Amino acid sequence: MSASVTTLAPQLTHIGEEPYYQSIGDEIALFEAAYAQRLPVLLKGPTGCGKTRFVEYMAWRLKRPLVTVACHDDLTTADLVGRYLIVGNETVWVDGPLTAAVRAGAICYLDEIVEARKDTIVVIHPLADSRRVLAVDKRGEMVTAPDTFMMAISYNPGYQSVLKEIKPSTRQRFVALDFDYPEAAIEAVIVAREGGVNADTARRLVKLGELTRNLKGAGLDEGASTRLLVHAAQLIATGVAPLAACTAAVARALSDDQDMTGTLDDLVRAVF
Numbered sequence: 001m002s003a004s005v006t007t008l009a010p011q012l013t014h015i016g017e018e019p020y021y022q023s024i025g026d027e028i029a030l031f032e033a034a035y036a037q038r039l040p041v042l043l044k045g046p047t048g049c050g051k052t053r054f055v056e057y058m059a060w061r062l063k064r065p066l067v068t069v070a071c072h073d074d075l076t077t078a079d080l081v082g083r084y085l086i087v088g089n090e091t092v093w094v095d096g097p098l099t100a101a102v103r104a105g106a107i108c109y110l111d112e113i114v115e116a117r118k119d120t121i122v123v124i125h126p127l128a129d130s131r132r133v134l135a136v137d138k139r140g141e142m143v144t145a146p147d148t149f150m151m152a153i154s155y156n157p158g159y160q161s162v163l164k165e166i167k168p169s170t171r172q173r174f175v176a177l178d179f180d181y182p183e184a185a186i187e188a189v190i191v192a193r194e195g196g197v198n199a200d201t202a203r204r205l206v207k208l209g210e211l212t213r214n215l216k217g218a219g220l221d222e223g224a225s226t227r228l229l230v231h232a233a234q235l236i237a238t239g240v241a242p243l244a245a246c247t248a249a250v251a252r253a254l255s256d257d258q259d260m261t262g263t264l265d266d267l268v269r270a271v272f
Contacts, residue, residue, distance in 0.1 A: 011100045012065040021050070021057035022190050024182045031058050034175045040128040040151035042171065045179025048225025050190075051154045054179070055109045064148060067101035068109045071116035077123050081136055093139060102127065102134050105148035113153040114164040121170055127151055128173035158222070181226055184210065190226060195233020201242070205229045208246060208271045212254060212264065219260045224250050242272040 031054075034041050043051045052068070059066035069080065082096040101108035113121065126133050132145040153174065155166060181187060184206050192202035206229060213223030228250050235245035251264035 011067055011095075011097045012104055012106055013059075013068070014065050015056055015060040018060055019053060019056045020193060021053055022182065022186055022193075024180075024186060027054065027177050027179070028058070028061070030175070030177055032062070035062060035150050038132065038147060038150075040153070040174045042166075042174035042176045043152065043154040043179055044157050044176055045154075046158055046181065046225065047156055047222055048227030049179050049181050050226060051179050052109070052111060055107065055152055055154075059107050062107070064150070065101075065104055065106040066109060067097045067104075067106050068111060069097050071110055071112050071114075073115060073117065075116040075120050077120050078138075080120065080123060081134070082138070084138065098124070098127075099134060099136060099143060102143050102145045102149055105146040107150045107152060110151075110153040112155055113170075114155045114166055118167060121167075124151060124153075125170065125173065128170075158216075181209070181213070187226055187229070191229050191233050194230045196237035197233045201236060202233065204242070204271050205232055205246070208232075208250060208267060211267045211271070212250065215260075215263070219257065219263070220254060222254070224254060228253055243268060246272060 031041060035058075043054065045051055055068075056066065069075075078096065080096045080098040082094055082099050084091050085094050086092075095103065098108055100106075110116070110124070123135070126135060127145060127149075128151050132149070134143045134145065135141075136143060182190065184203075187209070188199065188202040188206045191197070191205050192199055195202065195205075197205075209224040209226070209229045212220065216223050231253075232242075232245045232249035235249055236242055240248075246268040247265060251261055251268055254264060255261050
């Protein structure tokens, strides 16, 4: 006979302490309005611009547990919904992260949604429209999402190829919020706060970031993200020389091409 196994606790994150998040527009108000109307949200923006931190902040703000799934090519429907496993001498059902989130009325965040297989993503469609149900086919169960459940997904439109676009049938179920790197003054505040460096160093790091972003499409797929600038700041805060920190955390992280890394090294020297 089959039995159920409760697996919610390991998959749910309860954020007790306020995550640091610097608002750059009306994204907080829009997310709250979507939550109030039980609408799913799509976050669009470049790598490392703060999408995941924003979702963590909103989970804290709304006092909801959070389930995060990093999407990838091998992600299957069973990975999301759940599967039967052999434990000891019996077959038991184990909820996947999506099912766990629905049952708990949590926020479910699917990060980089286009990395998942399209046949896998179809499973979220009934959750992301007025039905708000999840079909657990292997158990013959339809799980209705409570009012507190929310679906959020993200992707990087500038990086994805035509073969990795979101299907219109998925996209048009979501309220879309655009994210980008903050303006220089705000980004410098973030880098100083998160990286533990002084304001002048933070401004220099942001300047370096802007210079690398100007190379997008001219040898780089992406310029330095706010995340990379924070990494460099954290190295500097521990006593690493700025040149060495930026070389390791920015220049070498962005490219393996010898000519491009030489160009990036020149930018680092120009700024520091």
